[in-house]
Amino acid sequence: MNAAKAKRRFKTSPMETPTVKKKKTKTGVTRKAKGSKKSIQASGTREWATENVNFCHGCSNACIYCYARHMAVTRFHRMSHDNWQNEVVREKEVRKKRKRIVGQVMVPSTHDITPESIDAVETVLLKLLEAGNDVLIVSKPQLECIKRLCNSLQPYKDQILFRFTIGFLRERTRRFWEPNAPTYKERLNCLRMAYELGFQTSVSAEPLLEPWRAKELVDGLRPYISHSLWIGKLNCLRTQTRWLYPDGHPEIDRLEEWQTDQKVREVYETLKDDPLVRFKDSYKKVLGLTRPTTAGLDI
Numbered sequence: 001m002n003a004a005k006a007k008r009r010f011k012t013s014p015m016e017t018p019t020v021k022k023k024k025t026k027t028g029v030t031r032k033a034k035g036s037k038k039s040i041q042a043s044g045t046r047e048w049a050t051e052n053v054n055f056c057h058g059c060s061n062a063c064i065y066c067y068a069r070h071m072a073v074t075r076f077h078r079m080s081h082d083n084w085q086n087e088v089v090r091e092k093e094v095r096k097k098r099k100r101i102v103g104q105v106m107v108p109s110t111h112d113i114t115p116e117s118i119d120a121v122e123t124v125l126l127k128l129l130e131a132g133n134d135v136l137i138v139s140k141p142q143l144e145c146i147k148r149l150c151n152s153l154q155p156y157k158d159q160i161l162f163r164f165t166i167g168f169l170r171e172r173t174r175r176f177w178e179p180n181a182p183t184y185k186e187r188l189n190c191l192r193m194a195y196e197l198g199f200q201t202s203v204s205a206e207p208l209l210e211p212w213r214a215k216e217l218v219d220g221l222r223p224y225i226s227h228s229l230w231i232g233k234l235n236c237l238r239t240q241t242r243w244l245y246p247d248g249h250p251e252i253d254r255l256e257e258w259q260t261d262q263k264v265r266e267v268y269e270t271l272k273d274d275p276l277v278r279f280k281d282s283y284k285k286v287l288g289l290t291r292p293t294t295a296g297l298d299i
């Protein structure tokens with residue numbers, strides 16, 4: 001499938017432009033100014049989707065910067081950091097009937113697709129697809145899980161866009177930031193497999209964990225991407241890693257140096273003319289690029 005065709009299928013049609021939610025939420029749609037009804041911006045997962053669907057607590061990938069972990073453990077004290085790695089499927093959510101939702105639906109956003117959750121993931125995805133939804137499947141992908149999904153979801157290929165998170169090249173980087181998540185090689189193999197089986201594919205390099213190698217990262221993944229590659233900062237880097245490194249760490253210091261406006265512009269300069277690359281809100285804000293005010297446009 002070529003990039004133009006993939007983009008067409010996954011662009012929200014004018015007839016279906018979703019109504020933007022007006023309340024301030026954890027989901028990424030925020031008011032720009034108090035009292036303003038129109039000036040809102042779609043950030044976070046809302047840049048990609050009108051709705052997120054989740055049905056697990058915890059995630060065995062144990063990324064040290066995880067926003068979902070930060071909210072569940074540090075902010076709302078719903079579980080301990082140790083418990084975060086023990087995934088619990090919320091069966092009630094899995095059993096729910098699924099309806100047609102206007103716009104692109106993201107699955108999942110606060111956990112991942114792992115051997116422990118794959119039965120539930122497959123069940124929920126089939127219900128969403130049978131209801132006619134366009135589904136964005138986001139994961140730090142494991143080969144056995146993606147193989148299974150490519151097989152069982154094959155009849156719904158045109159409703160699916162895979163987005164695999166790959167923000168690094170070095171194994172050392174993965175071990176520090178995303179200790180239990182798959183290696184670069186495994187993620188690349190998943191991307192390649194999905195692409196060669198004719199699924200629409202994209203990559204999220206958010207967070208971009210090796211900004212100094214951004215072009216190399218993009219060029220290595222390019223042959224297996226039909227849709228887009230997103231670049232984004234690691235937001236709230238210190239706040240979300242303090243639980244493990246209260247006094248900091250050289251890896252954290254190094255990445256923080258690359259979150260400055262000047263470094264963001266450096267990365268942008270190397271990729272700005274690449275038609276495959278899109279920049280998340282964290283970059284758009286710094287660069288003065290147009291920020292979408294409607295959720296789920298994925299542009």
Ligand code: SF4
Binds near residue numbers: 059069112181
């Ligand atoms: S894969 Fe996502 S949900 Fe899981 S620990 Fe990492 S950032 Fe959190």
